[in-house]
Amino acid sequence: MTSTSKITVLIPCFNEEQGIADVLTSFPTEKARINGYELQCIVIDNNSSDRTAEIARAHGATVLYEPKKGKGNALRLGIDKVSEDTDFIVMLDGDDTYRASELLRLIEPLESGFSDVVIGSRLGGRIGVDSMTSFNRFGNLVFTHLVRIFYRVNVTDVLTGYFAWKREALMRLRPHLTSQGFAIEMEMITKMAQLGEEITSVPISYDSRAGDSSLNPISDGVRILGMFLKNLLWQPQVQRIAFVSDAVMPFHKGGKEKRLYEISRRLVQEGREVHIYTMKWWEGPKVIQEDGVYFHALCKLHPLYSGERRSMVQAIWFSLATFKLLFASFDVLDVDHIPFFPIFSARIVTWLRGKKLYATWHEVWGKDYWMEYLNGPQGWIGYIIEELSFKLPDVIISNSWHTTRRLQQASVRCAIKTIPPGADLEEIYNTIPSNQESDVIMVGRFLKHKNVELFVKAMGILKENIPDIRGVIVGDGPEKSAIRTLIKSLGLQGNIKIVDRIEHNIGIYSLMKASKLLVLPSVREGFSMVVVEAHAAGLPVITTSHQDNAAKDLIREGVNGYLVQPNEHEIAQKIQLVLDNPDLMSPQQGIEQHDWKNVMQNIELSWV
Incomplete structure (x- = not known):
């Protein structure tokens, strides 16, 4: 892994003082760190009357308080408090029946893209002696087979309390969760199936609980059956x-x-x-x-x-x-x-x-x-x-x-x-480079704050050492005539070609992929999709470090581009550096986060 991914663990608790310490100390924190994961534990105290919250805080967990009793209520609060930088979310109980040490087993199918949701299967794994009564095991088998048949989802334990999600998958589910108590697991699995999420099961261990259980097999079983039947006809409401x-x-x-x-x-x-x-x-x-x-x-x-x-x-x-x-x-x-x-x-x-x-x-x-x-x-x-x-x-x-x-x-x-801007990565990747090759390209309107004249003057400086340097400017605007005059006065008619606004994106992408780098001398950008598009096309980007230029936040110096002061000499110097070292940078590194689909999903999450 090239960067750290964050895992947030949600632990709903009601009077779990006997087990919560063992849960929190069993997480494979060091192994996770070595594998590129950062762990955060959130304990949701569901109106406990014992020392659950105190013990959790003492072991470094963030503790939230949910006064409305019920596992569903506690879980919803925890989901709502998950930070935006979280990549994966895990849920398990605080009674030490599920092994926190097995957490990374649930993360692997998410990390590899095999599934959106992973369910820890007790029935498919190891169940300790006296950990589950014969009655509970029979009920679980019945519910699991019913869900597999009627919801057509490949799971092997529908009443488990050990889940892992990609953050976006859980956030898609969150608006639809209504259950207050132990029927929450059945609600999640059946609604995730109806939402079309990719769900898989992995085997886990299941041990005897520490402390007394608040689960009533009969009354809670009736509620679980009711949730199963209710969701057979459930469909997500179109927003x-x-x-x-x-x-x-x-x-x-x-x-x-x-x-x-x-x-x-x-x-x-x-x-x-x-x-x-x-x-x-x-x-x-x-x-x-x-x-x-x-x-x-x-x-x-x-x-x-x-x-x-x-x-x-x-x-x-x-x-x-x-x-x-x-x-x-x-x-x-x-x-x-x-x-x-x-x-x-x-x-x-x-x-x-x-x-x-x-x-x-x-x-x-x-x-x-x-x-x-x-x-x-x-x-x-x-x-x-x-x-x-x-x-x-x-x-x-x-x-x-x-x-x-x-x-x-x-x-x-x-x-x-x-939520930064995006690009149609697939369209850019599939675009064929133009026959109109160039060394440097600029894309933008001919406006004062875009500083097109700095691009032209930098090209004039570079021509002294590279007489046949070629540049392309794509755009239109009120200063176009003045820029044409400047190009002529500097004798750059054979070096710089102005291309009027291109109607379709593919035309711009084609010109980008036929060039070696993009220059954006602008001093004011609210956001700059052209920088993302250039990176996707494999071009390093040179832009200004001006305080009003938001495009500078997209630049990682020496990796996908350079920042310069808004003057032609610094711009020319960095252009020369890139042209002399064409394999120095990796402009496409990390570009996947800017795919429009990911941007759209992040916007949807902001509405939750």
Whole structure:
């Protein structure tokens, strides 16, 4: 393993003072560390009257308190407290009947990708003398065979208390868990089967418990049977997801538009019902469907810009139209923070509807940039509106660690989920390199903060040592004419080719794969999918270390790129270094985490 994976262990407990210490000291902590795992133990004290919590804390466990009695109640609390950096989640009892030392046996099928869920099978393993009564064993065999027949799932012990999950698999299950007591295991297995999770069993040991059991074979057996019968007809309710964004693909191109485009279509593939509420970018009816996604026109199309700045009139009209969601049906409402005003409307809608408000945040401007963008009182008004908008969502989904830091510096109090951008890795991998080969490529709009002129000047410096160096700039924008003039004045017409905006992603990927590195001299990026795409295409990336450039968080110096000050000399120096050492870096290392499917799943988890 190249990096550490985190395993969080959940241990629901009720009066387990006799067994909890042995459980916590039996985990293979050192073996796990050697194999690249970090262990965290969470004990959920389910209203115990003994010293369970005290002993657990003394042995280094995090202790949570669940006053509502019942294993299901305790487990749900534990799941809700699992940290976002967890990779795998394990559940076992605190009575020392299950061997904590066998934990890694349950992790291996998850790590290898063989399954999403692993069940520790007592019936398929070793059951100690007097560990399970004949009556309990018979009941377990009956329930197990019934589940195998009616739910078509390959498990060999449906009443076990030893489980392991990939985090995303358990989070998909979490919204559907309702059982309070010992029927929780039957509920989990049957609902996971209905959700289509890949489930496997591994043999485990089962020992005599320490202390008295609170399980009643008759009454709890009836509840378990009831859960088995109830879930035969259960189907997961399709979540209705509503996104609010004034500009959307395929009608308007841009980074945030592409993010929503990719995520919404993958949500549809996962069985979600997705509705995007926007302006009327199209001709015809107010509601249309594209690739399974419903587009709703909240208002007529208003120009996004007034001159070079965002239109205040458009923002206000779209904000007022957002109140129409008072009459829309949705389970989740996620609003784009740009252009701020719709967040205020969406907040009122969700308050009145009794729903949470989720907001996707691309960047934080702050007072200094507002004063630069809008002079005088208008700048102050913009800054105050941004500050107020921070206080409205229940959860903010931040598109970069840079944005998250800025939100934290602004004292945002709601939960912040950081989910960086993605790329269609399969499409990039399968793209054939263009015949138009180059040494360096830049992809981006011709805007002031993109610093396209630094790319051109760096190429001029490099030409002194590499007369035939070739560069490609892909993009469009208001500064294109000035850049053409600069290229001509530096005598670089034969070295730099400008390619107008390419309609399909494959065209860009093709040019990337025909180049050797990507340069992004920008000093302000809310998030930068082009960096992720370049890495997926196998290109190192050179970008700036400017404080407002979120793309810098995607760079690991010397591994997938370099950070430079925004000046042509440093850029030229690093370009030369990469060209002279083509095998020095590994741009694709760790790129799988940025696959759009993983990004979509992380966003779904943020809604749990």
